[in-house]
Amino acid sequence: MEFHKTLDCSTCSMASPVFCFLNHQEVAKIDDNRIEVSFNPGDTIMKSGTPKTHVMSFYQGLAKVTLEGKDGKNFILDFIRPQTFFSGPGFFFDNKHYLTITAVEPCKVCLIDMDIFFQMMKDNFEMAFAFMENSNKFIMNLIHKMESLLIKHHHGRVAESLLYLSGVIYQSNPFNMSISRKDLSDLTALPKESVSRILQEFKNEGIINMKDNTVHILKEDSLMQISQNG
Amino acid sequence: MEFHKTLDCSTCSMASPVFCFLNHQEVAKIDDNRIEVSFNPGDTIMKSGTPKTHVMSFYQGLAKVTLEGKDGKNFILDFIRPQTFFSGPGFFFDNKHYLTITAVEPCKVCLIDMDIFFQMMKDNFEMAFAFMENSNKFIMNLIHKMESLLIKHHHGRVAESLLYLSGVIYQSNPFNMSISRKDLSDLTALPKESVSRILQEFKNEGIINMKDNTVHILKEDSLMQISQNG
DNA sequence: AATTTAAATTGATAAATGTCAATCTAAATT
DNA sequence: AATTTAGATTGACATTTATCAATTTAAATT
Numbered sequence: 001m002e003f004h005k006t007l008d009c010s011t012c013s014m015a016s017p018v019f020c021f022l023n024h025q026e027v028a029k030i031d032d033n034r035i036e037v038s039f040n041p042g043d044t045i046m047k048s049g050t051p052k053t054h055v056m057s058f059y060q061g062l063a064k065v066t067l068e069g070k071d072g073k074n075f076i077l078d079f080i081r082p083q084t085f086f087s088g089p090g091f092f093f094d095n096k097h098y099l100t101i102t103a104v105e106p107c108k109v110c111l112i113d114m115d116i117f118f119q120m121m122k123d124n125f126e127m128a129f130a131f132m133e134n135s136n137k138f139i140m141n142l143i144h145k146m147e148s149l150l151i152k153h154h155h156g157r158v159a160e161s162l163l164y165l166s167g168v169i170y171q172s173n174p175f176n177m178s179i180s181r182k183d184l185s186d187l188t189a190l191p192k193e194s195v196s197r198i199l200q201e202f203k204n205e206g207i208i209n210m211k212d213n214t215v216h217i218l219k220e221d222s223l224m225q226i227s228q229n230g
Numbered sequence: 231m232e233f234h235k236t237l238d239c240s241t242c243s244m245a246s247p248v249f250c251f252l253n254h255q256e257v258a259k260i261d262d263n264r265i266e267v268s269f270n271p272g273d274t275i276m277k278s279g280t281p282k283t284h285v286m287s288f289y290q291g292l293a294k295v296t297l298e299g300k301d302g303k304n305f306i307l308d309f310i311r312p313q314t315f316f317s318g319p320g321f322f323f324d325n326k327h328y329l330t331i332t333a334v335e336p337c338k339v340c341l342i343d344m345d346i347f348f349q350m351m352k353d354n355f356e357m358a359f360a361f362m363e364n365s366n367k368f369i370m371n372l373i374h375k376m377e378s379l380l381i382k383h384h385h386g387r388v389a390e391s392l393l394y395l396s397g398v399i400y401q402s403n404p405f406n407m408s409i410s411r412k413d414l415s416d417l418t419a420l421p422k423e424s425v426s427r428i429l430q431e432f433k434n435e436g437i438i439n440m441k442d443n444t445v446h447i448l449k450e451d452s453l454m455q456i457s458q459n460g
Numbered sequence: 461a462a463t464t465t466a467a468a469t470t471g472a473t474a475a476a477t478g479t480c481a482a483t484c485t486a487a488a489t490t
Numbered sequence: 491a492a493t494t495t496a497g498a499t500t501g502a503c504a505t506t507t508a509t510c511a512a513t514t515t516a517a518a519t520t
Contacts, residue, residue: 139319
């Protein structure tokens with residue numbers, strides 16, 4: 001971890017849309033009340049159950065947002081890429097974390113004092129509204145995720161995840177999957193054995209190719225169909 | 231439906247906590263820009279996909295919040311009882327409904343013009359914050375629901391639902407279940423046949439009693455244990 | 461490079477689960 | 491009250507799915 005700052009809010013191009021309605025004074029105040037933190041893969045960025053003191057601007061790397069269930073079962077609700085603003089549902093409520101965020105690739109974030117951010121929303125309704133929009137998008141993600149998990153069968157879930165990883169998270173087609181099979185298992189809410197099997201099936205059917213964590217989607221149409229109907 | 235008003239905001243005791251920070255002027259403004267609507271069981275209060283023009287204060291009856299999936303599969307995310315404020319995740323985003331709300335028992339609601347409510351949040355940050363707290367509670371409900379559905383087996387889900395209906399929704403122990411088996415099926419994300427079977431099992435094991443839609447929980451401890459471990 | 465550790469794959473099996481069809485019950489309509 | 495309709499229950503079956511154990515592969519450590 002580094003405690004000196006390498007960025008300047010006034011020139012930062014990595015800020016989330018939540019911050020785009022601030023005037024110079026407000027930007028300066030954010031700058032004075034933030035800390036930059038780096039995380040290595042596997043590091044916990046936010047831990048469910050702990051007190052919530054900051055909101056987060058995620059500006060580098062890849063992280064996973066996890067719901068910790070019982071018996072050590074975890075569910076990945078989403079992956080985070082820059083630029084993302086994250087406060088979490090405990091904000092305004094009991095100021096605790098309800099989700100765990102873990103670095104998958106090396107990450108850099110700015111942590112902004114929650115009270116400062118809170119006060120700023122009082123004076124700047126545009127930021128407050130941008131914050132609310134951000135919350136609502138999070139809700140819609142959750143709803144979509146829920147729908148997928150409830151409706152789709154195993155093959156469909158894996159197909160959807162591969163398309164999501166390639167299209168949204170890694171944004172390339174032969175993509176190097178930096179997440180583990182366990183992560184894929186937590187993302188699809190499937191036992192890791194099932195994930196292995198299904199990936200193997202996709203490979204045998206010529207839908208994808210796999211080698212050394214590099215996945216190549218060969219028949220995107222087939223995957224989309226499996227994702228829809230499976 | 232009745233188009234004349236029977237209530238007065240300034241003396242209304244059925245308002246959600248979201249409205250508790252308003253001054254006289256603001257209360258009057260809400261009063262001028264709301265309509266009272268009654269719904270019969272089965273009526274659609276809000277329909278997914280339609281434009282969103284109002285926020286809702288739910289002050290009488292029982293309704294279900296449904297996520298419409300593919301192939302006519304529906305999932306009940308929650309039931310609504312007074313007093314509940316509901317805006318929905320489309321607010322601030324594309325102003326469409328993403329969830330469907332349907333009356334289960336006769337319902338009465340106030341629909342408040344969305345733009346008026348929006349403007350009022352600009353001037354009254356306390357209401358805006360109460361609104362945000364409401365949103366975050368909704369998120370936490372969703373997360374809890376998701377966890378249950380992902381972790382628990384069929385018996386556990388039915389057990390949890392019975393406890394929820396008795397404890398939260400109907401607030402009595404021998405309770406008259408105004409929701410249908412199909413609703414119970416949509417709530418637990420289980421085929422209705424499975425719901426029937428499991429209820430019957432619970433009955434045979436002396437955990438509950440059932441007659442004419444009246445359900446009596448006899449062994450709450452057993453149900454709680456099944457809900458936890460099942 | 462050798463050894464150890466962890467992760468991923470594969471196979472076999474038992475259990476859970478969804479679907480179809482048929483029966484039964486209750487409610488609604490005439 | 492008789493008829494119709496919708497909803498709920500039950501049974502049987504095929505399929506899906508989770509779990510355990512064993513093997514293989516890859517990564518990390520010495």
